[in-house]
Amino acid sequence: MTTAAAQLPAPERPVPSYLEHGRGIRSWLFTLDHKRIGVMYLLAIGAALLLGGLFAMVLRLHLWTPEGALVSNDAYNKLFTLHGAVMIFLFIIPGIPAALGNFVVPLQLGARDLAFPRVNLLSFWLYVVGAALFVVTLVAGGIDTGWTLYPPYSLEEARGLGLLVALAAVFVAGFSSILTGLNFIATIHKMRPPGMGWFGLPLFLWALYATGIIQVISTPVLGITAAMGFLDRLFHLGLFMPEYGGDPVLFQHFFWFYSHPAVYIMILPAMGVVSEVVSVFSRKPIFGYRFIALSSIAIAVIGFLVWGHHMFVSGQSRVASLVFSFLTLLVAIPSAIKVFNWLATMYRGAIVLKTPMVYVLTFFAIFGVGGLTGVFLGALATDVPLHDTYFVVAHFHFVMVGAVMTAFLAGLHYWWPKMTGRMYSERTGLVSAALVFVGFNLTFVPQFLAGVAGMPRRYATYAPGLVVHNRLSTVGAFVLALGLGLALAGLLASLRRGRRAPANPWGASSLEWAAPSPPPHDNFATTPRAPRPYDYAGLRFVSEEEGWVREGTP
Amino acid sequence: MSGHLARAGGSLAATTGFLPARASSVAAEVDWVFGFVFWVSLFFLGLIVGLTLLFVVRYRRRPGRLEPEDSPSHDTRLELLWTLVPLALLMVLFGLSTRTWLRMVRGDGAGGTPLEVRVTARRWSWWFDHPGGRGAPELHVVANRQAELVLSSVDVIHSLWVPEFRLKQDAVPGRFIRMSFTPTVAGSYPILCTEYCGTDHSRMLSRVVVHPDQAGFDAWAREGAAPAASLVEHGKRVFAQRGCVACHSLDGTRRLGPTVKGLWRRRERLADGTEIVVDDEYLRESLVKPGAKVVAGFPNVMPPLVLEERDLQGLGAYLQSLSERP
Numbered sequence: 001m002t003t004a005a006a007q008l009p010a011p012e013r014p015v016p017s018y019l020e021h022g023r024g025i026r027s028w029l030f031t032l033d034h035k036r037i038g039v040m041y042l043l044a045i046g047a048a049l050l051l052g053g054l055f056a057m058v059l060r061l062h063l064w065t066p067e068g069a070l071v072s073n074d075a076y077n078k079l080f081t082l083h084g085a086v087m088i089f090l091f092i093i094p095g096i097p098a099a100l101g102n103f104v105v106p107l108q109l110g111a112r113d114l115a116f117p118r119v120n121l122l123s124f125w126l127y128v129v130g131a132a133l134f135v136v137t138l139v140a141g142g143i144d145t146g147w148t149l150y151p152p153y154s155l156e157e158a159r160g161l162g163l164l165v166a167l168a169a170v171f172v173a174g175f176s177s178i179l180t181g182l183n184f185i186a187t188i189h190k191m192r193p194p195g196m197g198w199f200g201l202p203l204f205l206w207a208l209y210a211t212g213i214i215q216v217i218s219t220p221v222l223g224i225t226a227a228m229g230f231l232d233r234l235f236h237l238g239l240f241m242p243e244y245g246g247d248p249v250l251f252q253h254f255f256w257f258y259s260h261p262a263v264y265i266m267i268l269p270a271m272g273v274v275s276e277v278v279s280v281f282s283r284k285p286i287f288g289y290r291f292i293a294l295s296s297i298a299i300a301v302i303g304f305l306v307w308g309h310h311m312f313v314s315g316q317s318r319v320a321s322l323v324f325s326f327l328t329l330l331v332a333i334p335s336a337i338k339v340f341n342w343l344a345t346m347y348r349g350a351i352v353l354k355t356p357m358v359y360v361l362t363f364f365a366i367f368g369v370g371g372l373t374g375v376f377l378g379a380l381a382t383d384v385p386l387h388d389t390y391f392v393v394a395h396f397h398f399v400m401v402g403a404v405m406t407a408f409l410a411g412l413h414y415w416w417p418k419m420t421g422r423m424y425s426e427r428t429g430l431v432s433a434a435l436v437f438v439g440f441n442l443t444f445v446p447q448f449l450a451g452v453a454g455m456p457r458r459y460a461t462y463a464p465g466l467v468v469h470n471r472l473s474t475v476g477a478f479v480l481a482l483g484l485g486l487a488l489a490g491l492l493a494s495l496r497r498g499r500r501a502p503a504n505p506w507g508a509s510s511l512e513w514a515a516p517s518p519p520p521h522d523n524f525a526t527t528p529r530a531p532r533p534y535d536y537a538g539l540r541f542v543s544e545e546e547g548w549v550r551e552g553t554p
Numbered sequence: 555m556s557g558h559l560a561r562a563g564g565s566l567a568a569t570t571g572f573l574p575a576r577a578s579s580v581a582a583e584v585d586w587v588f589g590f591v592f593w594v595s596l597f598f599l600g601l602i603v604g605l606t607l608l609f610v611v612r613y614r615r616r617p618g619r620l621e622p623e624d625s626p627s628h629d630t631r632l633e634l635l636w637t638l639v640p641l642a643l644l645m646v647l648f649g650l651s652t653r654t655w656l657r658m659v660r661g662d663g664a665g666g667t668p669l670e671v672r673v674t675a676r677r678w679s680w681w682f683d684h685p686g687g688r689g690a691p692e693l694h695v696v697a698n699r700q701a702e703l704v705l706s707s708v709d710v711i712h713s714l715w716v717p718e719f720r721l722k723q724d725a726v727p728g729r730f731i732r733m734s735f736t737p738t739v740a741g742s743y744p745i746l747c748t749e750y751c752g753t754d755h756s757r758m759l760s761r762v763v764v765h766p767d768q769a770g771f772d773a774w775a776r777e778g779a780a781p782a783a784s785l786v787e788h789g790k791r792v793f794a795q796r797g798c799v800a801c802h803s804l805d806g807t808r809r810l811g812p813t814v815k816g817l818w819r820r821r822e823r824l825a826d827g828t829e830i831v832v833d834d835e836y837l838r839e840s841l842v843k844p845g846a847k848v849v850a851g852f853p854n855v856m857p858p859l860v861l862e863e864r865d866l867q868g869l870g871a872y873l874q875s876l877s878e879r880p
């Protein structure tokens with residue numbers, strides 16, 4: 001079949017790509033095409049990242065001096081609240097599942113769309129409404145409660161209208177997340193192509209499946225909690241406010257019942273991306289498919305039972321603390337399995353150092369630190385001194401920014417040719433990956449040290465002895481921003497100047513690479529048969545196309 | 555008000571930028587557990603980064619090495635190994651950490667009956683009522699005698715942290731939460747608030763003074779606990795100790811709040827436009843629920859106060875007395 005590619009004339013496509021299918025703004029805003037919805041999500045979360053990042057830079061600049069260099073304490077408090085809320089609810093939670101997942105899931109299944117295209121559009125619009133409500137909060141003077149919204153502080157009258165709007169925003173954005181999860185679960189159950197059993201799913205889909213379970217079960221609790229807070233504040237029902245007989249610690253239980261699993265809503269899809277990339281760029285089947293797949297489910301299940309580790313000093317009962325500490329340490333195991341299986345995948349592979357893979361390599365180090373420092377916070381004796389200090393801030397930024405955003409960037413570069421039909425500049429990609437890694441570590445490693453030395457989180461001013469830690473961190477933040485800016489510039493430049501992408505530039509085996517780049521509106525003319533997962537044996541590099549083709553395909 | 559707190563805090567929260575000194579009976583043990591986790595973590599991090607680098611160097615795709623070598627697609631025994639080894643280590647850690655933690659929360663009963671101090675947190679200061687009747691904005695305890703704090707808050711959640719003791723506990727409104735520890739080294743250590751509580755969260759600082767012996771503590775406690783000769787005297791002291799003067803001048807100058815000179819029977823215009831005459835009822839409400847009636851032209855920042863009945867009465871008597879004098 002060496003002539004297979006030669007028989008194909010230059011990539012002249014009889015069917016227009018999804019980008020050309022329908023013109024005008026309405027054909028985007030009301031599209032039912034999962035690919036276009038994915039792209040719209042991508043733009044939206046990109047905007048959220050910029051906004052949240054802007055807040056972060058102001059925060060870091062403010063902390064240049066111990067007494068605060070830039071803004072008042074009140075302004076600082078509002079900034080960190082919005083930084084957290086925007087980054088968590090509008091960027092990192094929808095990031096990989098809604099933007100990349102929307103685009104990739106049906107393609108990996110050889111399907112035309114998700115199970116419920118209309119629900120998908122609804123989910124996008126709910127996200128937009130939620131985001132708009134956050135902007136209203138911002139315009140209405142902002143909120144200064146921290147993204148955790150702990151009462152009684154958050155439900156005091158003094159917090160004003162902004163707080164009610166923010167609760168509504170959380171409520172609406174939550175529904176967006178629930179619907180996406182539901183859609184993925186249904187799609188993965190019902191729309192697998194012939195030849196694809198459960199253990200034939202690409203691991204990205206296993207990850208999104210596990211994520212979907214968490215989204216569907218835990219997010220409603222967040223919605224209910226927001227609604228209860230709303231009512232408590234308006235009608236003084238006495239749910240959370242001690243003044244009227246409520247219990248503020250109860251709120252913390254509800255809140256973390258969602259917000260701890262939410263960490264896995266963020267990290268599981270990231271792990272899914274890593275599983276794809278590490279196998280493709282090692283040119284080797286993933287090592288220990290079943291352990292990786294089932295560890296996603298294990299994380300989802302155990303992840304529901306560890307929320308109390310955020311409350312070791314809240315006054316919850318000692319028995320509760322013991323149980324939560326035990327389960328929290330357990331949940332580290334499935335993550336450890338994944339890391340070792342990824343490393344084993346690279347063993348004796350033929351490792352290709354393209355941008356997605358380089359991001360994944362930095363992911364290993366960053367996720368390693370993020371995960372291991374989590375052990376300090378799961379163990380009771382060490383959590384007590386570290387709780388609510390910069391050690392915690394550094395820990396969750398390693399997991400949420402370091403690991404998840406790195407994986408997001410890996411996935412974005414990996415699927416970019418499929419989404420846009422263009423190859424990005426490899427050199428820009430590699431330089432940006434290096435800058436992101438260096439900048440990230442410079443920002444957050446000093447924060448571990450600051451936390452151990454005694455700097456509590458959410459401090460607008462701090463002890464003079466910590467000025468070095470904070471300045472290093474601020475410098476790092478600028479390097480990180482530079483790296484991200486460069487990555488963005490490289491991707492955008494490729495839209496104009498990038499080489500046209502072949503259908504399968506990486507030699508990956510999953511089905512999205514069997515569709516043209518970019519795929520046509522209907523993805524596949526006929527439902528393809530699924531190859532064995534991570535089977536690279538039948539793929540050959542064809543230099544005329546600068547891409548890979550599967551032996552036996554015409 | 556933030557001004558004087560900031561000044562107090564600036565000198566208190568001095569940190570060297572490294573691990574704080576150890577000044578409680580559990581500090582060394584906590585640090586030991588910390589060290590255990592640290593070294594085990596460092597080993598695993600080294601393993602992950604080391605293997606990553608090694609594999610990238612050895613198995614990079616390059617001319618002459620375009621295809622991967624043959625290797626198994628899974629190996630259940632190996633996978634069980636890297637499931638069970640971390641599991642075992644984590645269970646050991648759980649045991650060690652829990653043993654230490656139980657000692658942290660239970661207290662060690664050193665020095666006979668614990669020294670019980672009632673702690674009241676409010677935005678943005680601490681108040682410590684010591685045995686013998688002396689209250690102070692800073693905590694006083696005795697070296698090698700267990701202290702037992704009873705924490706409460708009058709407004710929002712705060713959290714009391716003494717880095718040198720390696721201990722931390724939230725103060726939750728509507729609850730009393732106990733916290734025990736035994737300081738071991740005489741001296742003075744910073745107290746920080748670690749639960750976000752609004753504007754001056756980062757300046758909600760105080761300190762704990764550890765007296766070398768009981769006699770030192772007793773001498774200190776006696777100093778400020780002389781029974782007031784009269785309600786007015788008592789009120790005067792409360793007014794001074796509770797920091798009211800920071801916002802209310804005695805001589806008619808305007809600070810953050812209205813002056814208390816000539817307050818009694820004064821006609822006051824309120825923010826909602828109504829007019830009242832200052833009397834007992836109004837005074838009491840101003841102290842307990844300051845937000846209910848706000849004086850026109852002033853910000854609604856007066857903190858709600860936890861005051862004993864006697865303190866309330868004392869303050870009332872004292873404020874009234876200010877206007878009766880010539």
Ligand SMILES: [Cu+2]
Nearest residue numbers: 259260307310
């Ligand atoms: Cu958690």
Ligand SMILES: [Cu+2]
Nearest residue numbers: 747749751755
């Ligand atoms: Cu505070």
